[in-house]
Amino acid sequence: MGMMNIRHTPDTDPCFTPPHCPNQHCPFHMPEVPGWQWRPKGIYTRRSDQRSFRRFRCLHCSRTFSTRTFCSDYWLRKRDLLPKIADIASNGAGLRQIARHYHVAHSTVARLIARGGRHCLLFHKAETKNMKIAEPIAFDGFETFEYSQFFPFHINVAAGRDSWFLYELTDSPLRRKGRMTPGQRRRRTELEAELGRPDPKAIELGTATLLWSLLEKIPIDQQAVLESDEHPAYPRAIRRVVREAEKVKRKVSTIIHRTISSRAARTRDNPLFAINLADLLFRHSHANHRRETIAFSKRRMAAISRAQVFRVWRNWVKRRKENGDDTTAAMAVGVARGRLGWDDVFRCRLFPVHAELAEFECRYYASEVFTATLGKRQQVHKLRMAF
Numbered sequence: 001m002g003m004m005n006i007r008h009t010p011d012t013d014p015c016f017t018p019p020h021c022p023n024q025h026c027p028f029h030m031p032e033v034p035g036w037q038w039r040p041k042g043i044y045t046r047r048s049d050q051r052s053f054r055r056f057r058c059l060h061c062s063r064t065f066s067t068r069t070f071c072s073d074y075w076l077r078k079r080d081l082l083p084k085i086a087d088i089a090s091n092g093a094g095l096r097q098i099a100r101h102y103h104v105a106h107s108t109v110a111r112l113i114a115r116g117g118r119h120c121l122l123f124h125k126a127e128t129k130n131m132k133i134a135e136p137i138a139f140d141g142f143e144t145f146e147y148s149q150f151f152p153f154h155i156n157v158a159a160g161r162d163s164w165f166l167y168e169l170t171d172s173p174l175r176r177k178g179r180m181t182p183g184q185r186r187r188r189t190e191l192e193a194e195l196g197r198p199d200p201k202a203i204e205l206g207t208a209t210l211l212w213s214l215l216e217k218i219p220i221d222q223q224a225v226l227e228s229d230e231h232p233a234y235p236r237a238i239r240r241v242v243r244e245a246e247k248v249k250r251k252v253s254t255i256i257h258r259t260i261s262s263r264a265a266r267t268r269d270n271p272l273f274a275i276n277l278a279d280l281l282f283r284h285s286h287a288n289h290r291r292e293t294i295a296f297s298k299r300r301m302a303a304i305s306r307a308q309v310f311r312v313w314r315n316w317v318k319r320r321k322e323n324g325d326d327t328t329a330a331m332a333v334g335v336a337r338g339r340l341g342w343d344d345v346f347r348c349r350l351f352p353v354h355a356e357l358a359e360f361e362c363r364y365y366a367s368e369v370f371t372a373t374l375g376k377r378q379q380v381h382k383l384r385m386a387f
């Protein structure tokens with residue numbers, strides 16, 4: 001009774017065998033390389049809770065490791081917090097609220113969300129590896145800011161028109177525009193003199209990166225139907241992608257770009273419904289994007305981490321329709337058979353070398369997205385070896 005539903009993590013599964021060597025410099029780090037040999041190497045008992053774990057040794061590089069090495073919470077002291085924080089962060093709590101709720105420092109929460117973001121990026125990549133897109137795609141820039149309102153940026157999002165699946169996201173740092181007091185205008189000039197002006201082509205570039213990545217999943221004998229609002233940077237982004245493809249001699253689908261006026265009613269019949277809904281949910285479920293609060297992101301990188309968590313939540317964890325059945329967007333596009341919980345998402349550790357990350361995804365994984373005003377003292381995530 002119930003026993004059949006127990007899903008193990010590598011460290012609780014008595015039958016677990018290591019799928020590959022965890023040492024990223026070992027030729028047997030890639031999964032399913034024939035000829036890999038390893039030996040059991042006793043057990044170790046963790047001091048904090050006296051739990052024991054099986055250890056192994058790679059016979060090629062001599063690295064020793066354990067069942068813990070393959071868990072997504074390896075090295076973490078607060079081990080059960082990762083799925084819990086992904087969950088609570090997706091339900092509208094700000095960093096300090098989460099910290100108070102779990103009696104931990106808010107810097108711990110920030111670190112766990114960053115780690116959750118990295119895991120979610122790899123999770124999305126692994127689960128959509130062989131996916132083929134067979135529906136029109138809506139895309140748009142989600143407007144938010146980092147540090148202060150002087151540093152707005154877009155999170156560019158692409159969603160399936162029918163499935164509502166969130167396929168891709170990139171970022172574009174922007175210049176502050178719109179109504180400003182004379183004082184604000186002066187401040188902007190000062191800041192730009194000190195930090196430089198954001199690239200005026202940021203939306204074009206961020207969108208081109210987004211579309212380039214999308215086109216990899218659209219079979220070339222199929223048209224790529226793209227739908228967006230009338231932002232002038234979008235046709236330029238499409239032309240840039242086509243030019244780039246010609247330059248590197250990559251075959252891509254014929255692109256059909258349809259624009260929809262942003263004045264059109266934002267109803268379910270609007271072709272951009274999927275993107276409008278994602279926008280709404282993102283603002284609703286992540287406190288850093290809610291207007292007129294103090295929960296905004298201090299760093300763009302932190303917002304990107306949360307966006308990675310949001311994407312997995314939207315696609316795999318959340319029901320597609322709140323009042324419908326248990327179908328998720330991932331099930332609608334055929335990359336999942338059932339709805340997942342956060343414990344499922346975080347069941348196993350994922351390794352970046354396995355993921356074939358694109359260049360922009362490498363920057364996200366390594367936290368190499370810098371907030372101009374914070375200068376050089378910004379933490380990046382160094383790829384450390386497992387043990």
Ligand SMILES: [Zn+2]
Pocket residue numbers: 021022023026027028029058059060061062063
């Ligand atoms: Zn090895």
